[in-house]
Amino acid sequence: MTDSGLLDKKLGVEDGGAGRKSKKKPKGEDAWRPLGPRDPFAMLDALPEKKQQEIQKALHLFALGPSPPRSLQEAERHTYRFWDTQPVRRLKDNATSHGPIVESEAGVRKDPYSLPQGFFWDTLDLNSSSVLRELCALLNDNYTEDDDNTFRHDFSPEYLQWTLQPPNWLTQWHCGVRVSANKKLVGFIAAAPAHLRVYETLRQMVHVKFLCVHKKLRLKRMTPVLIREVTRRVNQQGLCQAVYTAGVVLPAPLSSCRIRERPLNVQKLMEVNYPGLKPDVSLQRALRFNRLPEVRKRCHLETPPPIQDDDGKVTDMVSFYGTAFRVLNHPIHTDLRAAHLLCAVSSVPEPTDLIEDALVLARAKGFDVFTALNVMGNTTFLTKLKFSDSEISLHYYLYNWQCPDISPDKVGIVLPS
Template identity: 55%
Template sequence: MHCCGLSVAGWEPGRATARVPLRPSLLAEIRATPQSTPSRRRPHSLVMTDADAEKKAAGAESEPAKRSKKKQKKDDAWRPEGRRDPIALLESLSEEKQQEIQTALHLFSLGASLPKTMSEAKKRTYRFWETQPVPKFGDAITADGPVAGDGACVRKEPYSLPQGFSWDTLDLSSPSTLSELCALLNENYLEEDDNTFRLSFCAEYLRWTLQPPDWLAHCHCAVRVNSNQKLVGFIAGVPADIRIYETQKRVVQVKFLCVHKKLRLKRMTPVLIRELARRARQQGFLQAVYTAGVVLPTPLSSCSYWHRPLNLRKLLEVNYPGLRVKMNLQRALKLNRLPEATKTPGLRPAAKADVERIHSLVQTNLCKFHLRPVLSVQDVEHLLLPRDNVVDTYVVEGPDGTVTDVVSFYSVWSKVLNHPVHSGLREAHLLYVVSTATDQVELMEDALVLAKSKGNDIFCALDVMDNTTFLEQLKFSISDRSLHYYLYNWMCPNMSPDKVGLVLPN
């Protein structure tokens, strides 16, 4: 049987073992082993010990000769007419056993993992991406423009799926549909290689990131199993206006590409991407922007994650990936200690009345960067107004009542697997920080204090925009994780991280 990419060979019950040729050395070993009276056991029986024989004899005297229905049903379960479905076999295992299998597959994977550095990527062949309108490695790009023209006809029929699966369009305004998507992502979206952490999303978080003011259900592509309508694949395209150097484009932001982990050998990922591109073209979108932690053809910019511990003891207990502490615990706790309260006068949570001023501050600040979103007042209201357990935004109100500064971060939960004490971990991720009257380092230190008070265990930030001005001063440490930005059907010169003004919650 084939299980998650690992081929497992085994005998099939009910088949005669006489077909299997024995090695001469094995025959010699069998002949040399002392044997009792020849047994008339069935071909598939194993060697029975004396104790087993006594138990069988005792059972024969106390039980009727006819087997019970329960016993017969149990035996019949291991006499299938054909090969058992490997997905059904995995589903029958406990969650703990499935996690053990996943860990083993990560440790003993027979296939090459996707490259995480440019040098590794240039040695790899990308059969799917070579067919897509994206820049190739080594292309000399000096001007902006589409990779492929817009004259091609839009395919009317959806792309073909493996037998037994069909396309669906998710309407996330339905609570039941949103619950299905939560279940798919929480079990399959992203997991650490050592099987210790798994991202966990709530319904409100998905509404926030997938349903901006002009969201399109048509660009929420899903795959279901025909027999039971189970959701097993998803990819989303969220409309947005972005500016790339001097060109403004209407694009889709690609988010939450996810395939059920037991179906990844069926090559559904390329089909999901093609289908989203087809649907987007039907709606007039010719370009897309997306991010990934692996290197694909070809990154527009590559950024690094920086981490600031808020609950260091817990992070060490759960062995948070990439966290390096080169000192004893007490010294590390003292070094990462934060003030008990914020210090900036006039700092308060943002309110709806602040939206227009926040919009003005953010848009003015974003004008400095080569890749940036073009946000409307409605976009800012949706993206930055506080939502419980999802996004937090704070503003600084001056003595005259004018909003002068803004800082915003969103929170993501991770499920901690196989840990005796901790079951969850909460990460704060920086969205935007704009300071005109307050020192940016002081404002960000207050953001760390507020994030900790909200229950976050760690604060994460990318080295995009002006973030490098405070990362080291506030004891952020660079991790070994990177985030790469990509454009679909658009080519332009690469840019450094400090020229990127776009953050995609994902």
């Protein structure tokens, strides 16, 4: 059964039931509306949240097939029809050289790649409040979702502008796909400028992020077309490399890092069954274990907070950013706020006090959980400050660049998305 057929059954709009009763003649304004099946997107949006989740779960089970591999063992048995055609590292390659996998071509394709019939490209103007609201709606309902369908991203227009409009951003790198019939936004991919050092090579490239296709259109194979199109637009600016991250294994990770989590609002996290907490621990025990100081050791710490000595010299700095999630079908809680460590630089070998102050500050600002990757020198404080050792991995990739693997402690960037 296709996803559209299943959706029609759920919504009760199959033509098979139309013969039981004669259709009433529309009156008033409805008389001017064309007869025929209604817009399935509008019908889905009109349903209660719980019913939408049931339909989306069914679509996932019946339409999307096997889930993407999340381990190297699974990836070795997986067939990558699209990525095998791209200039990326291969899973079993032990690269020793450094440089582009393919050299840039003299001519870059001028025309956009073809989309399936009934869809068209639209370069999104993120300075438009209405376009930002459309993009938020697409990403919040379709970008990522936990396996239990309990939490869903709740991106704000301000957050999207912050992450998609860094210095030197280009409008043409915000690629949208719309339905021709109703102009609904159903696909998106973006690129942002990035200046990276890969081993000893400094390279101007882009950070590709927010690849998203509406759940009902996953069988249209739009993802490869979105990637090719943003690649074409980036190539037009003379750039041939990109960095990107994913929670699944693609060909082939440059580095695989772990996401570590530190509870801040323990009671709320337990009440919403947050997966980062151990289910067999009582509330009182969890509160004692995750207790933080009431005040910061450095009273002037703010976000982002550079710490200065008596001579005005900056000695320490820590920065974090926040994202929000919707909590679905909970009788009390409707949202969850997560803080994410962006960077920490300290004049002392172990910046434990600095990060602990950041935890206290994040809790005071209303965040429920604090996350950090085991990159850079973060391992020096993660265990001491009781960050849980989760099984969630984030894989770093480079497009069209060959080099040896990089261990997590040598990764020096965190890519918000």
